[in-house]
Amino acid sequence: MQPPEAGRAVIQFRHCGKDIYCFRVPDLCPVCQQPMRFRKLDEAPVSMATPLIHGHREQCVFLLRPTRGTFLRYSHFQRDYDGNADLHVGITNTLGIVYNYNEQGVHRDEAGWEESISVPLLEPNMFGLMDQWDKHLEEFSATDTWSPNRYEEHCHNCYTYALTFINYILSAEGKHPLDKDIFTEKFVVPRTRRASKYITVYRAIEEHGFYIIDRLASDTKLP
Ligand SMILES: [Zn+2]
Structure with a gap:
């Protein structure tokens, strides 16, 4: 039996140079508003591993x-x-x-x-x-x-x-x-740090439908 508040799966994909998180891959990219097409394998949607365990x-x-x-x-x-x-x-x-x-x-x-x-x-x-x-x-x-x-x-x-x-x-x-x-x-x-990040993403999706991270910002570690 599923607990009443079990979380939904978070899906992650790349488009427009951004990492985009959502519960369901949309027909149009929320950034460029173009029909979703994944040109490279690393852009394709994947499930985000949840740190919250049964x-x-x-x-x-x-x-x-x-x-x-x-x-x-x-x-x-x-x-x-x-x-x-x-x-x-x-x-x-x-x-x-x-x-x-x-x-x-x-x-x-x-x-x-x-x-x-x-x-x-x-x-x-x-x-x-x-x-x-x-x-x-x-x-x-x-x-x-x-x-x-x-x-x-x-x-x-x-x-x-x-x-x-x-x-x-x-x-x-x-x-x-x-x-x-x-x-x-x-x-x-x-x-708890990993869970905290996940919860932030999850709540943002609930509130806005998406959570978008600029890949440059997340990939680049500036001193
Ligand atoms: Zn796009």
Whole structure:
């Protein structure tokens, strides 16, 4: 079943030296108003890869979404995730159930994460760990550490829960723990930036029908 607010696919093509984004290739180019004809292969329409992932179809990943609403409808999206309480995070098990912690304790969500930013936590060859993942996640979540009364908005929150689990797994694997800032900088921020760009394009198309970038401006990196 499609979630009610699932995004439409964004299509990108080139015409008149511009990158043009839309939901449907128009009959006339929105820049030159001429019938659309693509002379070169790199001008032809392609789907823009979405950074917003159906979280319940992902195994063993870290997910991030707005606490309320969805990214495509969300008006206060911060470009760089900084622990903002308006965003909520969780971890999926191998069945796509999203474990997450808030002031009511640990939740095991089977819906609601259909449009999330996803950070994979397992290398493709870590089958052994994947076998144990659900058991680890369930045991970890059942401890008193994640009871409702321990919740604290700034220092014992959804992010603490997810990162502590990641470090629990790393230590079980004999690896060094990840510092919150390093995890955020290295794994989360690059994805929230990409999502932020996508959301900008998406909303502009909704509002104006198109989003147009001058290729010279986007290709050329001036000092
Ligand atoms: Zn044109």
